Structure formats: C-alpha cells, structure tokens
Amino acid sequence: MIRTDPETPDLFLTPVEDVFIRNHLGPHPRLDPATWSLTVEGLVERPLRLDFPTLRGLPHRRFTAVHECFGNPLHPTVPTRAVTNVEWAGVPLAAVLELAGPRPEARHVWLEGADTGDFAGESGLSYLKDLPLDQASAEVVLAHTMNGEPLHPDHGYPVRAVAPLMFGTNSVKWLSRIVLAADRPDHLFTTRLYTRVLPGESETRPVREKDVSSKLLTPVDGRTVPAGSCELAGYAWSSTEVTSVEIAVDDADWRPAALDRRGPDPAWQRFRLRHDLAPGPHRIRCRATDSAGRVQPLSGDRNAVHEIHVVAESGGRPSEV
Structure with missing residues (x-):
C-alpha cells in the first residue's frame, strides 16, 4: 500500500x-x-x-x-x-x-x-x-x-x-x-x-541532493471553495534553504507569498498568501526559489511547478475533504 x-x-x-x-x-x-x-x-x-x-x-x-x-x-x-x-x-x-x-x-x-x-x-x-x-x-x-x-x-x-x-x-x-x-x-x-x-x-x-520544490495543500485540489478571500498555502523545500515562493492565480502575475524561515534543521517551510477568488473555476500555481538560485521550472521536469484547480462559489460552502 x-x-x-x-x-x-x-x-x-x-x-x-x-x-x-x-x-x-x-x-x-x-x-x-x-x-x-x-x-x-x-x-x-x-x-x-x-x-x-x-x-x-x-x-x-x-x-x-x-x-x-x-x-x-x-x-x-x-x-x-x-x-x-x-x-x-x-x-x-x-x-x-x-x-x-x-x-x-x-x-x-x-x-x-x-x-x-x-x-x-x-x-x-x-x-x-x-x-x-x-x-x-x-x-x-x-x-x-x-x-x-x-x-x-x-x-x-x-x-x-x-x-x-x-x-x-x-x-x-x-x-x-x-x-x-x-x-x-x-x-x-x-x-x-x-x-x-x-x-x-x-x-x-x-541522484542525490534534493531539488527546489513546493506543493500547494490549501485549498485542496479539485474542491469547491467559497468565493472571496481565501488562504493559498503549502510547503516548500530544497537541499538548501528556500528563499522565496510565488503564487499565480489563473493568468495573473506571480505574487510573493509569506514564507517561514527554515531554521537549523532541513525541514520544509510553510508559505501562505491571501487572495480574493472570483466566482468560477481557477488554476493556482506555486513556484519556489532556493538560496543556490535554483527556481522551479514551469514544466518538463520532476520538480515542475505544482498546480491545483478549484471552483469558487458565491455563498457556497467548501466541499468535504
């Protein structure tokens, strides 16, 4: 399993x-x-x-x-x-x-x-x-x-x-x-x-040192969420410290997310960004950069940017996990 x-x-x-x-x-x-x-x-x-x-x-x-x-x-x-x-x-x-x-x-x-x-x-x-x-x-x-x-x-x-x-x-x-x-x-x-x-x-x-990468965990991929202010959040990691994470919603520009520092252990780092979701379907992507200057590629490799798809509904309740 x-x-x-x-x-x-x-x-x-x-x-x-x-x-x-x-x-x-x-x-x-x-x-x-x-x-x-x-x-x-x-x-x-x-x-x-x-x-x-x-x-x-x-x-x-x-x-x-x-x-x-x-x-x-x-x-x-x-x-x-x-x-x-x-x-x-x-x-x-x-x-x-x-x-x-x-x-x-x-x-x-x-x-x-x-x-x-x-x-x-x-x-x-x-x-x-x-x-x-x-x-x-x-x-x-x-x-x-x-x-x-x-x-x-x-x-x-x-x-x-x-x-x-x-x-x-x-x-x-x-x-x-x-x-x-x-x-x-x-x-x-x-x-x-x-x-x-x-x-x-x-x-x-x-294959040894980890690539720079990130993953969106909130909201959950494929779910329905209330329209309006929504927290977009997840974790980023690398073989070295991640220095920035950006989030893009649909075709809008990349925006910097708030990012926790890594600390003394090589643990993952939480990132978050609040965004107003208009009613309708949305594509949300995240992209990390680390202290070595490596940036997640947009496509074509194992650590390509992660994306999720959600539907925002006016006056709706989030679908059950």
Missing part, C-alpha cells in the same frame, strides 16, 4: 501513518531486533558487527527533515509530489565509522539493505546505494526512531540510513551492511538507475 502525505497544511510533522511507502524489491523484510546486526567492513582497520542494543547505546541526534521520493527511476522527469516532513532520531554514521577506523584509501560508503528481489529485468538484487565518504560522514544518520516511535516495519525497522539533504532513494531501509571502498559499486541502483543530467550540465551524475 502506498500512502501519500496529509492534505492538512497545519501539520508540520507528517503523521507516521501518512508517510509514503516506496520500495523496489519485495516483500518487505520483517527483521527481529534480537537477531539483527549491522556489519561494517571493507577498507576499515576494525571490522564491526553491531547488534541493536549496542547501536542504540551510541550517542544519537534528533532532527526534523523533509523526506522526498525522487520518483520512478525508469521515468525520472515525471513529478510524483510524494513528500513528508519527519522527526528522526538515530546514531550519526560518523560515530560508527570512527569505531571501525576508515583506512586512508577509503573514498566511498556503500549502504546495503536486507531487502532482495527483482527489478527492471535484473534478478537476485539487494538494495544498494553509495555516497562519498566525506559527505556520508557529515550527513548520514542511522535512524531507529521516527516521530518519537520505533521505525515501523515498512519504514525500515529496526534501523535505516537517513540522508536528510538527499532524496529518499539514498536513505536505505532495513540497513544491514556498510562497506567502505575505494570506488563506487557498479549496481542497478547506483550507476545504471537513479542518474541524471542536471540543467546546464552535460555529465551524468547520481
């Missing part, structure tokens, strides 16, 4: 039951924390096998971050809008790597999950992602808690990697193995899928 994010913009944290579920290989593993272990191997001075109590006993951090699905890797330019905002808690990867002692020739971290299966014509796969060692050490957390609760089985219980500035494909669920290596692995989910050429570039790069 695939869940989508809630349609209530006042929920800064997405309830666990509304966090989307995505996986390529199935069925989902059902792991017993009493027998689960995490191995750290490859180019390390001290190979490790950590059980769950040992990992839980290491220093941990708690933070809130946007969790976004990149989309179907076979159709990488198609928008999915699957995005949530979650509070995680877990052990920084750097603390585990310090115990293992990376060797000088180590350049990459391989993260492997316990899920196995077939995908895109290849069989016998495990889910594997890789990240540069320096970046992984600085950013990745081995999370065991989600919104204050133990991870649910469908979200990677007992432990998953979380790369908070990156798309969800890099946050490996059911984490079972970490390998330090000199090179990237040649694998379906590392070098053959989840790659793209960014605008203005010519070289293919792996």
